[in-house]
Amino acid sequence: MKTLPAVDVVIIGGGWTGLLMAKELGARTSLSVVVLERGGERNPSDYPADMDELDYAVHHHMMQDFSKEPFTIRHSTSDQAYPLRELGSFLPGTGVGGAGEHWSGLCKRFVPNCFEAYSKTIERYGAKKLPDDHSIQDWGLTYDNLEPYYAHAERLLGTSGQVGNLRGKKIEGGNIFEGPRSSDFPTPANKVPYFSSLFRDATKSLGYHPYPNPSATISQVYTNTDGVTRPACTYCGFCTAYGCMIGAKAQPTTILIPVIKKHSNVSIRTRASVRRILHDGPATNRRARGVTYIDESGKEVFQPAELVFLSSFILNNSRLLLLSGIGEPYNPATGKGNLGRNLTHQVIVPAAMLFFDKPLNRFMGTGSVGMSIDDFDADNFDHTDLSFLRGGILRALSDTGLPIRTFGIVPPSVKSKWGAEWKKAAAYHYDRTASINFIGEHMAYKGNYMDLDPVYKDHNGDPVIRMTIDWRDNERQMVEFMTRKAVEIGRAMGAKEITPYAGLGKYEGTRYQSTQIRGGTIMGTSPDVSVVNTSSQHWQVPNLFVLGGSTIPQGDSIGPTLTLMALTLHAADAVANRYLKSPGKLV
Amino acid sequence: MMRRRQFLNLSVSTVGGVLVYSVDRKGFGILAQDKTLRIPLRFFNENEAVIVAVAASRIFPSDESGPGAKEAGVVVYIDRQLAGPYGRDAHRYTEPPFEDGPVEFGYQGKASPSEIYRDGLKKLKGFEDLSAAEQDGALKQIETTHFFSLLRRHSIEGMFSDPVHGGNIDMVGWQMIGFPGPQMSYFDDVDKHFGEAFRPKPVTLQQITGTKVVPGEDGK
Numbered sequence: 001m002k003t004l005p006a007v008d009v010v011i012i013g014g015g016w017t018g019l020l021m022a023k024e025l026g027a028r029t030s031l032s033v034v035v036l037e038r039g040g041e042r043n044p045s046d047y048p049a050d051m052d053e054l055d056y057a058v059h060h061h062m063m064q065d066f067s068k069e070p071f072t073i074r075h076s077t078s079d080q081a082y083p084l085r086e087l088g089s090f091l092p093g094t095g096v097g098g099a100g101e102h103w104s105g106l107c108k109r110f111v112p113n114c115f116e117a118y119s120k121t122i123e124r125y126g127a128k129k130l131p132d133d134h135s136i137q138d139w140g141l142t143y144d145n146l147e148p149y150y151a152h153a154e155r156l157l158g159t160s161g162q163v164g165n166l167r168g169k170k171i172e173g174g175n176i177f178e179g180p181r182s183s184d185f186p187t188p189a190n191k192v193p194y195f196s197s198l199f200r201d202a203t204k205s206l207g208y209h210p211y212p213n214p215s216a217t218i219s220q221v222y223t224n225t226d227g228v229t230r231p232a233c234t235y236c237g238f239c240t241a242y243g244c245m246i247g248a249k250a251q252p253t254t255i256l257i258p259v260i261k262k263h264s265n266v267s268i269r270t271r272a273s274v275r276r277i278l279h280d281g282p283a284t285n286r287r288a289r290g291v292t293y294i295d296e297s298g299k300e301v302f303q304p305a306e307l308v309f310l311s312s313f314i315l316n317n318s319r320l321l322l323l324s325g326i327g328e329p330y331n332p333a334t335g336k337g338n339l340g341r342n343l344t345h346q347v348i349v350p351a352a353m354l355f356f357d358k359p360l361n362r363f364m365g366t367g368s369v370g371m372s373i374d375d376f377d378a379d380n381f382d383h384t385d386l387s388f389l390r391g392g393i394l395r396a397l398s399d400t401g402l403p404i405r406t407f408g409i410v411p412p413s414v415k416s417k418w419g420a421e422w423k424k425a426a427a428y429h430y431d432r433t434a435s436i437n438f439i440g441e442h443m444a445y446k447g448n449y450m451d452l453d454p455v456y457k458d459h460n461g462d463p464v465i466r467m468t469i470d471w472r473d474n475e476r477q478m479v480e481f482m483t484r485k486a487v488e489i490g491r492a493m494g495a496k497e498i499t500p501y502a503g504l505g506k507y508e509g510t511r512y513q514s515t516q517i518r519g520g521t522i523m524g525t526s527p528d529v530s531v532v533n534t535s536s537q538h539w540q541v542p543n544l545f546v547l548g549g550s551t552i553p554q555g556d557s558i559g560p561t562l563t564l565m566a567l568t569l570h571a572a573d574a575v576a577n578r579y580l581k582s583p584g585k586l587v
Numbered sequence: 588m589m590r591r592r593q594f595l596n597l598s599v600s601t602v603g604g605v606l607v608y609s610v611d612r613k614g615f616g617i618l619a620q621d622k623t624l625r626i627p628l629r630f631f632n633e634n635e636a637v638i639v640a641v642a643a644s645r646i647f648p649s650d651e652s653g654p655g656a657k658e659a660g661v662v663v664y665i666d667r668q669l670a671g672p673y674g675r676d677a678h679r680y681t682e683p684p685f686e687d688g689p690v691e692f693g694y695q696g697k698a699s700p701s702e703i704y705r706d707g708l709k710k711l712k713g714f715e716d717l718s719a720a721e722q723d724g725a726l727k728q729i730e731t732t733h734f735f736s737l738l739r740r741h742s743i744e745g746m747f748s749d750p751v752h753g754g755n756i757d758m759v760g761w762q763m764i765g766f767p768g769p770q771m772s773y774f775d776d777v778d779k780h781f782g783e784a785f786r787p788k789p790v791t792l793q794q795i796t797g798t799k800v801v802p803g804e805d806g807k
Contacts, residue, residue: 417739
């Protein structure tokens with residue numbers, strides 16, 4: 001295997017977190033930095049031609065190629081695992097920018113309570129209220145620690161929204177349940193489309209606290225702290241699964257790549273698929289030597305480096321550590337080991353499908369624009385007399401107007417699924433139907449984790465990740481409760497017919513929920529309970545940092561993108577201000 | 588392997604500048620009165636194409652509620668998909684072992700979409716000669732099969748995907764439901780027209796971008 005000239009830093013994966021770290025190191029240090037991205041180049045000027053639902057939202061042209069790199073899945077350790085042969089419940093990106101190019105732009109901070117869900121739950125309800133098989137734990141990092149980094153990330157993205165808690169002062173119209181902000185949103189809230197306005201008015205009349213979704217599809221022209229200027233969103237509706245054709249949606253190729261290109265010490269190699277992190281030294285204090293990867297000509301090469309950042313897709317972070325023999329794999333039978341544990345997703349369901357007698361014009365909107373209520377999120381409401389813990393957000397998005405995936409939904413009074421009656425009803429209801437979504441927290445459990453699959457291999461012959469994941473009664477009862485609330489709101493919105501969500505069964509690998517899986521390389525305050533410390537540094541390999549959703553121990557209900565950027569900026573501070581001055585364990 | 592070139596023969600008539608394509612279940616030779624458009628088939632043979640066209644028309648009949656699979660050219664769309672990367676499973680993980688799994692983990696079979704169609708269509712021999720009611724009965728018989736679920740899904744795709752893919756001819760599907768296709772901006776309209784239908788004139792991707800778009804089935 002050929003050894004390439006050594007560099008100071010290798011970053012594995014060119015998505016939000018890897019490129020943000022590259023930008024920070026490029027600006028703050030003179031280190032030589034190489035980003036290795038398995039996919040190809042992306043150019044935002046090509047994005048107008050991507051406004052094609054079939055090729056992008058149905059055939060997933062921006063996503064990980066499952067024909068080469070699938071995952072396997074089972075519901076419990078006593079089940080057999082099967083490959084997810086096609087993309088389904090989550091959609092990892094590939095190419096420069098990763099999933100950050102095709103994300104929806106929902107850009108909310110995590111609620112303070114979720115960073116300490118374990119101790120706060122015990123404090124309020126006692127330990128008995130937690131399910132026996134839970135594995136939630138505090139992050140070791142609080143909202144207050146992260147707040148300055150949230151504010152920094154928002155200034156980069158230009159996030160649009162309406163403040164609900166400014167330095168402790170609650171402000172009606174914003175999300176009064178949010179953590180205290182040191183500063184207002186960089187840009188005002190987006191426009192509110194019709195369906196979302198119905199939700200806002202109805203929830204307000206019911207005594208709830210609707211707020212406009214914080215969004216990275218910005219409401220007005222904005223120049224960020226790096227001098228990158230973006231236009232206002234035009235509400236064209238092509239966000240989730242697409243690159244933004246005008247760059248109004250914050251995406252890595254728009255806000256990070258132009259800045260990275262100014263720094264000659266940072267380079268990006270595309271079609272570079274990392275296979276292993278090489279390491280040596282004693283077990284408790286090892287040193288990453290660099291990485292091996294398959295380059296675009298198909299040859300495997302060794303890239304030596306002094307410092308390695310692992311920032312690939314959530315599941316692939318665990319996979320690369322498992323394949324590289326770094327850290328002790330989690331064993332659900334004994335509870336030993338931490339690598340691979342606390343695999344969680346989000347509970348996302350159409351809680352109430354609403355059928356109106358008026359057109360909604362719902363082709364106008366964005367992936368993130370809409371109204372939400374947090375009255376039943378996290379621990380914002382009393383669970384004493386409820387049969388579940390935690391919660392989530394009820395929301396009315398306005399991004400559901402593209403027809404291939406939404407045509408065919410008919411009210412419960414229509415029984416057929418094809419033919420004249422169905423076609424007539426589906427055509428009539430196409431633009432008169434929309435759902436109140438529930439997006440809930442998935443608690444971490446001892447039995448939900450990932451390891452290497454013993455049977456199925458990727459195109460290089462390496463074992464793929466096996467996910468062991470299912471819902472528990474906590475999630476099922478949460479969904480039942482939220483479905484009742486959604487139906488109540490739907491009635492107040494004036495829906496003529498409503499289909500309540502039928503109930504949460506087993507985890508479905510086929511139904512798209514979100515790409516926001518978490519866990520596997522979780523952070524914490526001790527190597528006994530976590531893979532990385534609160535600066536995202538690997539406990540046993542101090543010159544290895546792990547970035548992204550894999551470091552989240554559990555929760556919150558909402559998508560983590562903004563939190564991952566805040567964690568990356570937090571880690572960049574730790575590296576630039578402390579680690580580089582004295583390389584070694586940061587405590 | 589070479590195969591004899593197969594064509595889908597469509598009668599063409601122009602109505603107000605809009606091309607209307609029709610596929611008659613009785614076959615083609617006798618159909619052509621004025622002009623016949625011969626669309627080269629990429630995957631189906633003639634008989635398969637007729638069966639698919641007729642079956643898609645039972646899923647989306649042409650009636651007073653709007654145009655159907657016939658006008659949209661759904662069969663042309665499906666033919667192109669099955670001949671392309673999707674049809675041969677270029678993006679699905681197709682390594683063994685293949686074992687039936689729980690429904691939550693999706694289709695686990697070995698057969699590709701093109702193989703599923705070829706096999707499924709064998710079981711619909713003579714379908715095009717049945718009465719409409721008999722055709723519905725025959726489809727009811729296979730309603731729970733993977734083949735039918737693909738046929739239904741692809742019919743929806745052929746009705747509502749961008750015309751660059753071969754279906755949704757003249758945007759008849761989009762016009763029926765009030766979807767205007769890809770548009771550059773709704774900035775001035777997104778918070779107006781509450782409770783009223785706002786229906787901009789539909790455009791295709793090629794019209795709005797002014798460039799030739801290469802669809803995925805042609806190897807993008």
